[in-house]
Amino acid sequence: MSNRYIFLFYSLLLITGLQIYEANAQSNPPFGDIHVHSSIKPFNSRHIEKTSHWELIEHNCEEDISDFFIKNTEQLPRRSQSNFEALVKGNVGFICLSLTPLERQMLHPRLLNIKQKGVHTFACLSGVQTSYEFIIKEEMNYYADLAANLQFVIQGENKPYYINNVPHFFEIIKTKQQFEAVNNDPHRLAVILSIEGAHALGNSVSIDKDITESPNYHQFVLNNVDRLKGTRPLIEGFSDTLKYPVLFLGLDHFFWNGICGHARTFTGTQELVFGVQKKSDGGFTPLGRKVLHKMLDKEQGKRILVDVKHMSLQSRQEYYTYLDSLAAQGDTIPIISSHSTVTNLSWTDKEYQKNDNISKNKKSYLNNWTISLAKEDVQRIHQSNGMIGIMLDKYRLMGGRAKDAHKKVVPGSVQRRKFLVKVIMANIFAAIEAIDDPSAWNTICIGSDYDGMVIPPDTYPTHQEFNSLANDLKNFLEYPSDIFDLWTAAEIEDMKYGLSSNEIVNKIMSQNLQRFLMENLPNEQLPFISEGK
DSSP states (O other): OHHHHHHHHHHHHHHHHHHHHHHHHHSOOOOOEEEEEEHHHHHHHTTTTOTTTTTTOOOSSSOOOOOHHHHHHHTTTTSSSSOHHHHHHHHEEEEEEOOOOOOOOHHHHGGGHHHHHHHHHHHHHHHHOOOHHHOOOSSBBHHHHHHHHHHHHHTTTOOEEEEEEEEEEEEEOOOOHHHHHTTTTEEEEEEEEEEEEEEGSSSSOOOOTTTGHHHHHHHHHHHHHHHHSSSSSSSOOOOOOSSOOOOEEESSSOOOOOOOOOOOOOOOHHHHHHOOTTTTTTOOOOOHHHHHHHHHHHSSSSOEEETTTTBBBBHHHHHHHHHHHHTTTTOOOEEEEEEEESSOOOTTOOHSSSSSSSSGGTTTTSSSSSSSOOOHHHHHHHHHTTTEEEEEOOOTTTOHHHHHHHHHHHHHHHHHHHHHHHHHHHHHHHHHHHSSSGGGGGEEOHHHHHBSSSSOOTTTTGGGGGHHHHHHHHHHHHHHHBBBBBBHHHHHHHHHHTOOOHHHIIIIIIIIHHHHHHHHHOOOOOOOOOOOO
């Protein structure tokens, strides 16, 4: 074949690809994701390698790395899942960008504490290029890290990035009016700020020397809440305040932060590496109650909503009781669980009350650990007009029986694709059944947790495959089959409440989160002090 024909052949392929890309973008409304970690890799690697939120980052696994870690994390992705170019190509038009300082315990695990091998292993696992000195830091100012991350995101706003020779931009959303305008522009990505973990408000905490009871530490943390609400300068010694609202903040992440008890996340093997998750399963501390009150206050700065993901059962129950007291005064606050798994158990079920360990899930298809939403959690979120984001970590979505069944399905097969759709739908239908009302379909969205060290379903490894996710969900709902021994096809059809498959998928992938943002973003721009130091 001559060079001329080769050129024509590849030009035709490119044109066809562009036509398919444009057709997909026009056939569906822009999708949303309530929990995305697109900033973790470019921000934390910025001193070693300059990349933007738009670019694909391939993990560097070519250096001297720990065989133990690599062998035991073979399924962790080795490339970006939520870089902004992948979002655009997957028709994702709006996201809640989750910022979270890397917790000290994650940076200093026992088996990574080797001068060069540790740095390179961490880069291979997480995609973060950093230094040995950063990994072994004993104390960390998490808030300073968060403020720097906010500035990093702001610096990238409205800078053109070209996809197929077309400029694309992202805008950080200040108001619902701006969100509506950006969401209607196919060349602009709407970014809403959120934070995972109230450790971001303070410093690293040692269990042996717990500083969280110190009055000075209380004031430090509370001042930082004010900084995120825009009533104090973002950084001490400067005059600029944060002019973008932080829509919600999760009070917990992986480790104790002095705010409230957290649900267990790690398995026994993971705890061997990162250490036991001490002080889990408790309720709110005195500092935590102060933080909660200040976050939800509307008189001083923009209210910051609470994300209950990672909170212990006791903490969630105490939070709901606090919301009841506010509701009695006429103040109803929506509850968010941004990247969730759902069990079909109640708080009072013996299976749910058992200690969270591998044996707890052995006989179940769903994840029954207390980090999963129980029926009462789902009902409270629905009653509050809140939002449940279904995470896309295939193993956290499964109980032991589903994991056993998953092993028997051939990777890359049609059967594997159908199985993974059932796993996602099992968590969704657990929520729908708990609510037991047609309005249940207004409460569900996607909270992928992509780039948050998750293991995505094989069929949707990045946001670029979200069109496929939407189509697969639609096909399942159009022609439902039994989901394990949980629901029959007939029961699934009944739980659709007469809605079409297309209507349900549009709600999950787009409309529900869009509505929630329009209801909870500010009407007017926040006051802020511009320029000056």
